[in-house]
Amino acid sequence: MNDRASDSTPPRTAPGSPDESSPGMRLDLHGGYAGRTRYTLLEYEAVLANASIGIAFTRDRKFFLCNPQFAEMFGWTSNELIGQPGEIVYPGQDSYDAMAAIAVPRLTAGKQLDIEWEMRRRDGSTFLARIIARSINAAAPQQGTIWIAEDITDRKRAASELNRVLREQEAIFESVSMGIAFIKDRRIARCNRRYEEMYGYLPGELAGQPTLQIYADNDEYRDAATRAYEVLRTGKTYEQVAQRRRKDGSVIWARSTARAIDPADPAQGSVWVIEDITEQRRADQEIQRLVLEQQALLNNAAVGITIVRERKVTRCNRRFEELFGLRPGEGLSSDTRDMYFTEEDFERGARSYAELDAGRVHAREQWLRRADGSGFWCRLTGRAVEPGQSDKGYVWVFEDVSERRRADEAVQRLVREQNALLENAMIGIAFLKDRRILRCNRRFEEIFGYAQGELLNQSTRVLYGRQSEFDSGDALYAPIWQGETHQAEWRMVRKDGSEFWCYMSGRAVQNGDQAQGSVWLFEDVTADKQASDRIRQLAAEQELILKNATVGISFIRKRVYQRCNPRMEEMFGYQLGELLGRAAAMLYPDEATGEAMRAAFLPQFAAGNAYTAELPVKRKDGSQFWCKLVGRAIDPARPEDGAIWIYDDITAERQAREALERSRSELERAVAERTAELQSANARLEAEIAERKSAEHRAQHLADHDALTGLPNRRLLEDRLTQALALSYRNRKQTAVMFIDLDRFKTINDSLGHAVGDLLLKEVAARLVKQLREGDTVCRVGGDEFVVVLPEIKMGADSAHVAQKIIETLSLPIVLEGRELTVTPSIGISVFPDDGRDAEALIRNSDAAMYHAKGMGRSNYQFFTEQMNLAASKRLALENDLRRAVQKGELTVHYQQITELKTGCVVMHEALVRWPHASKGVIPPADFIQMAEDTGLILKLGETVLRQACVWAARIGVDKRMPVAVNLSARQFNDPHLPELIERVLKESGLPADMLELEITESTVMQQTDATLAVMQRLRELGVSLAIDDFGTGYSSLAYLKRFPVDKLKIDKTFIDDLHRDSDDRTIVTVIIGLAHALGLKVVAEGVETEAQLEFLQRVGCDQIQGYLSGRPADADSAAAEYL
DSSP: OOOOOOOOOOOOOOTTOOOOOOOOOOOOGGGGGGGOHHHHHHHHHHHHHSSSSSSEEEEEEEEEEEEEHHHTTTOOOOHHTTTTTTTGSSSSHHHHHOOOOHHHHHHHOOOOEEEEEEEETTTTEEEEEEEEEESSTTTTTGGGGEEEEEEEEHHHHHHHHHHHHHHHHHHHHHHHHEEEEEEEEEEEEEHHHHHHHHTTOOTTSSSSSSSGGGGGHHHHHHHHHHHHHHHHHOOOOEEEEEEOOOOSSEEEEEEEEEEEEETGGGGOEEEEEEEEEEEEEEEEEHHHHHHHHHHHHHHHHHSEEEEEEETTEEEEEEHHHHHTTTTTTTTTOOGGGGGOHHHHHHHHHHTHHHHHTOOOEEEEOOOOOOOOOEEEEEEEEEEEESTTTTGOEEEEEEEHHHHHHHHHHHHHHHHHHHHHHHHSSSEEEEETTTEEEEEEEHHHHHHOOOTHHHHHHHGGGOOOOSSHHHGGGGGGHHHHHHTEEEEEEEEEETTSOOEEEEEEEEEEESSSOGOEEEEEEEEEHHHHHHHHHHHHHHHHHHHHHHHHOSEEEEEEEEEEEEEHHHHHHHTTTTOOSSSSSSSSGHHHHHHHHHHHHHHHHHHHHHHTEEEEEEEEETTTTTTTTEEEEEEEESSSTOOGGOOOEEEEEEEHHHHHHHHHHHHHHHHHHHHHHHHHHHHHHHHHHHHHHHHHHHHHHHHHHHHHHHHTTTBBBBBHHHHHHHHHHHHHHTTOOOEEEEEEEEEEEHHHHHHHHHHHHHHHHHHHHHHHTTSSTTTTEEEEEETEEEEEEEEEEEEEEEHHHHHHHHHHHHHHHHETTEEEEEOEEEEEEEEETTTTTSSSHHHHHHHHHHHHHTTTTTEEEEEHHHHHHHHHHHHHHHHHHHHHHHHTTTOOEEEEEEEEEETTOEEEEEEEEEEETTTEEEEOOGGTHHHHHHHHHHHHHHHHHHHHHHHHHHHHHHHGGEEEEEOOOOHTOTTTTTHHHHHHHHHHTOGGGEEEEEEHHHHHHTTTTHHHHHHHHHHHHHHHHHEEEEEEEEEHHHHHHHSSSSOOEEHHHHHHHTTTTTTTHHHHHHHHHHHHHHOEEOOOOEESSSSHHHHHHHHHTEEEESSSTOOEEHHHHHHTTTTO
């Protein structure tokens, strides 16, 4: 291969050896070996041919002999390689020269060359070979060189791989996060650094140490050793989780994995892998805690929470099951399809999953279905557990938003109603901010002559004719922001420059918050101003006529002289002005004559006619004369409110006719008396005969019928309704039940008396019967309540037509005893079988629907719904709360000042009840007083208020002389034991009787006048004061009013509210004050809130006022503070 050390040429082939064409290896020996035996040559050839390594001989840098193994190693045959130059087996000339530089010196020196070298095959590929070379004869280098070659590529690669693996293992051994130790004879033969660190030892400190010192205790050590040996000797892996002891004595949790190095020979030891799992144990405990917390969160969440996979619920909390009406555990594995009413809704929900898979949150509100088939509005919020991995599932949160949806709908309805109010109001309305018009209705624009939208964002300066008038408006806003209402009449200007008078009323949208702006009402009162001027002119003309008339002329209101001319006073012998304020009855000879006159002229006045009469009248000195009276009502619709009378002295004319009239009258009276006697006898006879015939029929009829109206009663109702239900069930038809209640009946009954109320009920019953079919039933079940049964109707909606007919016919005016009355019905409807399957349920549910109809504004019908059932439950709950509040004394009393106008001093307080509810806040009296009346709680409640008020007044002190006023309800006033209660409370509280004033409503005192008078007389005897409250809202009889022992009239707030703009209210208030003063009574105006109201009341002579202007109601301590 490279034999530069030898210059000899290859010898010729020896005799007897294989020739050049022999396929075997040819051995050509130098002549120096010619004497050897042929046997030796054959052995030599056999060795070369069968050697496992390649052997070759070179001389003069060429191959002259090689065995097949050598030739194959380089991709040649032996014959092909012989004679080839040595460099042919090297990768290149540089490699060949480098080898020569190494080999020649050694071979020349007779040394052996042993080297690993990269060689080249015939195909150009290279491999790593081990080359051993030596000169054939060191003394004669020219004889050549023997080369031994071995392909060590695979061996070197395996050795390299082994070294790499060993290095990697060493790196792993020292770098892994787990401790590794080799244990032999229960001692640590070797361990990595992590093992030492895990147990807190220095490098090398554990080598050779017994394993006992890393165990927590000796028992654990012995048990672990025994168990490990039994497992390891079977060739299996031993695993253990246990506590281990560190060098400093602290304990860690460790997971140990061990395996025998040679299971057949356990004495060779074992390898142990240790992992410190202390933190993992803590983490597992923390995870367990979090899992428990999460479960607690799920169980107590106010919303439903689920995990959904493949549209099925795999996990849910209890709230989810409650929302959908499921029993505990029924939510698991439930199909989400059951939540939807339709397949379309279900498929629409499926489209949200693409959004969730994209990593987005999906939220929507949808009408969902409960297990019982009912529906509710729900807000759904979904998120994928792992976006894009649907198999991990989805988290859905369910929140019941039905109440919020209803609230939103209510707000929208209120907005629509407000818009409708703005657009249809007869007055202008504008919302202002910084004195600019933010919003206004069309009427406001019309008043000022602007096109629609033209005033928006305009300064209010355009509404004023002068800058000074606009500037003066700035001062109005300070009190407005404090919650006051500004009311005034201003001269304003239209767009065309014309001026007009405008009434304005304004207040802040939110007290104290200027940013919210203010709202103003505008009304063109120019015509009213002009009318007032015209009235003043007419009054002047009227005054001229009165002073110069030759007949007596007077104006009477409420049976009292309001005005009369000089001739009138002269005719009756009175001084100028002496008749004013006196009762008109004083001019009649006696009271009977006055009442007869009244009975005669009132019907004529009501019909719009004049009334004329001739009768004797009385002068001031008691003398009588005949007078012709001609009277006419100022307003025929309200004859009591005033009339004008003309008086003419006809004494002489009357005396001339008197004799003739007397004779004729006596004859006519005799005939009339005899005729009346005969008619009376005949009527009694006919009545007795009729009574005998109907007595037996009435006895049978009254058992099943209402005594007043003749309609079936509740007993017969249940029988007929049960029959109707059975018939409808058999024929597969429906039956409707209508519960009818008359609106305002109680007011009519209380004010006009039970006799009128009974006549009204009879007329209602008759009208109901006319509207029904022959097979229908109408019953009176009590008071003003009726029930109608419509059997065998095709559908529930048919009953709506009947209900509408009933509303229309009952709403028509009813004329009773000369009065035109109007009542409207509220109707509740339930339908068999949807709303109930028995008579009791249908009547109960129609009753609930009737109450809903009343709440919807009355004079309408409503079908029963489940929500009405809930409303009835709420009303019952409030009634129970009221009952408990009354029993536990939770109601409180506040006190409001009553101020004397002349002195400006507080002269009395009125006791006002308040209910501070634990959860609903303060409930106003309007929401519970009527309920207390209906349930009978008013007696206990009224007694509580009476006691607290008397104790409060006595606490202030008798010397302070601060009386207290207490309201009495109709039910309290009609209690026969009322006087005894008043007397007992006064005695127990120590309050003098003259420091207590009892207020009774006008309608209450007029119900049973004789009984009322007796009770009032008894109370007056006790020494308490009496006042008529809400005066002007009922139907008072002046004849009774002057008989009642009352001290005071309280004008109802409804007449005070509109004093500044309603001339009728001003007239009524003026008349009431005049009437009260004429009867010697004081007058209190209720609800006085503005300076304008106060000014008017002072002008017309009102005695006292009560309202926010003088003081708001205060609790007992606050009200008493200034007196103690």
